[in-house]
Amino acid sequence: MSSKDDARELTDAVKQLARHQGAVLVGIAPVERFDPMPPVHDTAPAGMHPKDFLPEARSVISIAQPILNPVVDAPAVLATREMRMIPDHAKYPYLELLYDRVGHMVHDLMLEFIGQVVGQYLMSRGWEAMIFPTTGLHPHIEGMTDEQTWEGPSPEWAEEHSPLRYTSGPFSHRHAATRAGLGEFGYNNLVLTREFGSRQRFNSIVTDADLVPDPLIAEPICLRDKCRLCLKACIMQCITMRDDPSARDYRSLEKDDRSRIFIDTPAKTNTTLCRRRRDGRPDSPVRGDCLRVCPVPRRPNHLTDRLQGLVEAWESERT
Ligand code: B12
Ligand code: SF4
Numbered sequence: 474m475s476s477k478d479d480a481r482e483l484t485d486a487v488k489q490l491a492r493h494q495g496a497v498l499v500g501i502a503p504v505e506r507f508d509p510m511p512p513v514h515d516t517a518p519a520g521m522h523p524k525d526f527l528p529e530a531r532s533v534i535s536i537a538q539p540i541l542n543p544v545v546d547a548p549a550v551l552a553t554r555e556m557r558m559i560p561d562h563a564k565y566p567y568l569e570l571l572y573d574r575v576g577h578m579v580h581d582l583m584l585e586f587i588g589q590v591v592g593q594y595l596m597s598r599g600w601e602a603m604i605f606p607t608t609g610l611h612p613h614i615e616g617m618t619d620e621q622t623w624e625g626p627s628p629e630w631a632e633e634h635s636p637l638r639y640t641s642g643p644f645s646h647r648h649a650a651t652r653a654g655l656g657e658f659g660y661n662n663l664v665l666t667r668e669f670g671s672r673q674r675f676n677s678i679v680t681d682a683d684l685v686p687d688p689l690i691a692e693p694i695c696l697r698d699k700c701r702l703c704l705k706a707c708i709m710q711c712i713t714m715r716d717d718p719s720a721r722d723y724r725s726l727e728k729d730d731r732s733r734i735f736i737d738t739p740a741k742t743n744t745t746l747c748r749r750r751r752d753g754r755p756d757s758p759v760r761g762d763c764l765r766v767c768p769v770p771r772r773p774n775h776l777t778d779r780l781q782g783l784v785e786a787w788e789s790e791r792t
């Protein structure tokens with residue numbers, strides 16, 4: 474068998490195993506796609522390139538599981554309704570926890586398990602693999618409060634050192650997903666796939682095996698300026714486009730080319746505002762309205778009155 478056939482056979486076996494373990498989307502990115510790419514040439518921060526974890530890295534496997542639609546939609550709607558068994562003052566933390574548990578933790582654990590199983594398999598075939606947590610890391614740093622690790626000692630410090638403070642994920646699963654051909658970034662700064670829109674979580678496996686790459690997305694998925702519902706849905710206004718000069722940060726760009734496929738993000742999120750949404754508005758919705766309102770791949774039909782109003786206004790503008 475030629476090495477091309479070997480690569481095909483190994484790729485098929487890895488994909489089949491990942492799917493069998495519960496991954497629904499699986500894509501392969503060759504490591505070269507982590508070099509800066511036109512038109513915006515974003516670079517992986519030092520310490521976050523696949524080769525920082527495995528110097529001989531050749532491929533990155535991106536895996537995803539959908540968040541089930543009622544898990545995304547129902548907690549937000551219930552927060553605005555009477556719940557006979559849950560006292561009003563407990564409703565928000567209760568429903569955030571419901572979403573967190575079945576829209577976050579289940580995926581986080583399962584995707585990490587799938588990473589370990591695929592990693593073991595690659596190892597048994599003579600290859601190395603690095604796996605990652607699905608979510609961020611929250612280290613306990615001596616002399617710092619939990620709040621300080623989330624937000625940094627001050628906004629000036631955050632600007633100079635790390636916009637993600639001390640809680641950044643070790644590796645960006647969104648960048649891996651676009652490079653593995655699973656989707657593109659949307660205006661909501663999340664990765665949209667054709668299958669589930671923004672409604673999925675990702676993880677990644679870095680390996681030194683040469684796997685057969687999947688093609689990049691060729692047609693836009695995000696509806697772009699024809700939509701902008703995610704930007705309107707965020708009560709904290711924490712998402713801005715990168716060419717918006719009123720919100721400069723490490724992802725700013727002077728000119729944002731919105732005709733391209735978004736392999737790199739067109740948007741930026743003010744992470745402090747996102748985290749503080751409950752402080753800013755005691756009636757703030759269960760997190761994720763930027764994901765919940767998105768009409769890709771289909772119009773959401775179980776929304777809070779506020780989001781429903783935004784979607785209906787958008788639909789009437791289009792007709
Ligand atoms: C921390 C975090 C947050 C925090 C940030 C807190 C803080 N202190 O800053 C907050 C609370 C804001 C947050 C909110 C949300 N999050 Co979040 N979050 C993460 C997490 C765990 C880490 C992000 C991170 O630190 N990445 C590392 C940094 C460095 O990467 P980055 O910000 O993407 O990268 C920027 C640069 O550093 C650089 N870069 C970094 N790596 C690379 C690599 C290459 C090749 C290039 C070119 C550039 C580059 O470019 C980026 C900007 O262009 C990721 C999981 C992960 N590990 O990817 C999930 C993740 C991004 N979140 C996710 C989700 C779903 C959400 C929410 C919807 C809430 C929810 N769970 O329902 C909201 C959405 C907010 C929004 N619209 O932006 C999903 C997104 C899934 C999707 N469909 O895209 C992720 C990917 C989790 C997952 N495993 O699926 N999140
Ligand atoms: S999770 Fe909520 S507060 Fe954060 S960016 Fe999305 S809509 Fe805004």
Ligand code: SF4
Pocket residue numbers: 659660661665694695696697698700701702703704766767768769
């Ligand atoms: S809500 Fe609209 S603009 Fe925002 S990500 Fe979805 S399709 Fe794109």
